[in-house]
Amino acid sequence: MMKRRILSVAGALGMAGVVGVIGATPAAAAASTPEAACGSGYYVQESHTIGFDTTTNKPAARVSLLYNASSGNNCVVTMHINGYVGAANLTEAGILVQGGTWKRDKGTYSYYAGPVYASAAGKCVKYTGGIEYVSNGVFWDSYTSAFGHCG
Structure with missing residues (x-):
C-alpha cells in the first residue's frame, strides 16, 4: 500500500512537471512578436x-x-x-x-x-x-x- 502511494505521488509530481513545461511553451512562443x-x-x-x-x-x-x-x-x-x-x-x-x-x-x-x-x-x-x-x-x-x- 505504501509503495503504491509513493508511486502515485511521484507520478502526480511528474505529470505536474510535464504540465508546467507544456504550459510554459505557448507563453514563450507568444512573446516572439x-x-x-x-x-x-x-x-x-x-x-x-x-x-x-x-x-x-x-x-x-x-x-x-x-x-x-x-x-x-x-x-x-x-x-x-x-x-x-x-x-x-x-x-x-x-x-x-x-x-x-x-x-x-x-x-x-x-x-x-x-x-x-x-x-x-x-x-x-x-x-x-x-x-x-x-x-x-x-x-x-x-x-x-x-x-x-x-x-
Whole structure:
C-alpha cells in the first residue's frame, strides 16, 4: 500500500512537471512578436531598429508602438532581435502621453522590455526604446519618437 502511494505521488509530481513545461511553451512562443507581447487586438503602427552591432552588421533590437482600436490603448515593446534573442541585456520600453509623465519598463531582459500601456484619447504620444549591446565595446542605443499618433 505504501509503495503504491509513493508511486502515485511521484507520478502526480511528474505529470505536474510535464504540465508546467507544456504550459510554459505557448507563453514563450507568444512573446516572439510585439503583437503577442501586447495582446489580442494590437497592431504595429510604427517600429525602429536600434543597437547596430558592427561585428554582425545587424541591429540588436526593435522598438514598436502598437495600438488597439477596440480599447483605444497604445502599447510599446522593445524586442531583442538577431543574435540578442535570449541574451540578458539592459533593455527599455516607454511611452509618454502628451501632458503626462513617462511610463517605462527598464531592466535586464533576455527577450523584450514592456509591454508598457497608455490610453491617449484626444492626445498625442511619444515612445522610446533602448538596448545595451556589444560591438567592439558595450554601448547603449535608443530611439525616441516625436509626438505623433494623435487620437
